[in-house]
Amino acid sequence: MLKNYSISNIRYIASDKIESGSISIKGNFIENFNISKHDYKLENALVIPAFINAHDHLFGTYFPKIGHGPYERWLEWDNDLKKDDVYKERSKLDKETVYLLGAYRNFISGVLTVSDHIPHKVNDDIIDIMPIRVLKDYSLAHEAVSYDLNWGDGLDIEHQRALENNIPFITHIAEGYDEESLQSLNNLIEAKALSDNTVLIHGIALSDQDLENIAKAKANLVWCPNSNYFMFERTSNIKKWMENGINVSLGTDSPATGSQTFIDEMYFTQDYYKRLYNEYLPERTLYNMVTENPAKCLRLYTLGKIKDKNIADLLILKDKNKDPYKTISTLTLNDIEAIIQNGLFVYSNEKYSEMVYQSNENVYVFNVKGEKRYCAYDIKGLMGKIRNILGYIKEFPFLPID
Ligand SMILES: [Zn+2]
CATH class of the missing domain: 3.20.20.140 (Metal-dependent hydrolases)
Structure with a gap:
């Protein structure tokens, strides 16, 4: 289980500035900004707090x-x-x-x-x-x-x-x-x-x-x-x-x-x-x-910012602009390359799928807007359940998965 590790070669939005380097995660939390023994070098990645x-x-x-x-x-x-x-x-x-x-x-x-x-x-x-x-x-x-x-x-x-x-x-x-x-x-x-x-x-x-x-x-x-x-x-x-x-x-x-x-x-x-x-x-x-x-x-004091001891709820995005805020304002579903939730990789594209497999007993694979995603949650299974209850295939534009 991937529990104590760092992600490096990243840019990230710290409280008030843009930093380059690494984030170290221990259990559910951001531990510090050093590289740890189990380091994952990411590629062209912008890391921000989850929304x-x-x-x-x-x-x-x-x-x-x-x-x-x-x-x-x-x-x-x-x-x-x-x-x-x-x-x-x-x-x-x-x-x-x-x-x-x-x-x-x-x-x-x-x-x-x-x-x-x-x-x-x-x-x-x-x-x-x-x-x-x-x-x-x-x-x-x-x-x-x-x-x-x-x-x-x-x-x-x-x-x-x-x-x-x-x-x-x-x-x-x-x-x-x-x-x-x-x-x-x-x-x-x-x-x-x-x-x-x-x-x-x-x-x-x-x-x-x-x-x-x-x-x-x-x-x-x-x-x-x-x-x-x-x-x-x-x-x-x-x-x-x-x-x-x-x-x-x-x-x-x-x-x-x-x-x-x-x-x-x-x-x-x-x-x-x-x-x-x-x-x-x-x-x-x-x-x-x-x-x-x-x-x-909402008085969630350990969320919303990347800082020491905050909960590691993070998004790994394609770092597609010099200005990270521009990347966020022009974000697409497919720009989200991975999601770390409470310190665990729970969702990713092909590039980071190994981390999702290392972090979860069950991994579900589906496409989001035509791109493969690996996920700890059985979203497709839920769609199947809804189809069985309704007796027809109901499309939900807010879940563009197949
Ligand atoms: Zn309302």
């Missing part, structure tokens, strides 16, 4: 998208969702199957940690058997409007729980622009539920005053641009969020409304930003939104 998807609903993973927007508020979308034949078909699958589908959708894009926004009673029994890290420690609400889905024990109690346990308090906010959405941040403030533990999702209708209040409280925001565009044909003033110094992370939302893959969301983010402001989103900003910033808002 963190700051907002998803894994139980909503399916295809195609559902909705007949643009809507004024999310409630009408939710009503459409529950009447839709696609939703009915998804309901034929058991919970574990849908969750695995969602986990693999994230995994092949290099996401090893996801925040699954749902009451604990739904995901508690499933988190530990997931192939990626699903956030376990959080308190929550659904929204801060009268017609929300009533998740959790109320804004004040849930937020208090977050403070006491040093965990994030996660809620949708202003997902829409009806009267109540416009008021939703004030409801949160009244409940004393706005602090640096607070993670706000969407924020479409937030006013300038709201943004100031969020910045002052050091609360966090998560942007799901494709989902916003699909449901409302508009989004929040993301540039202003950043100008206010708010910690902003990227989330996909479920593929019922958001991008198919996390990498697709990264492309959409850049395109949409360009359309909104007629300027480019800085590539470094995008990088922060998918690594350091979500680690910070």
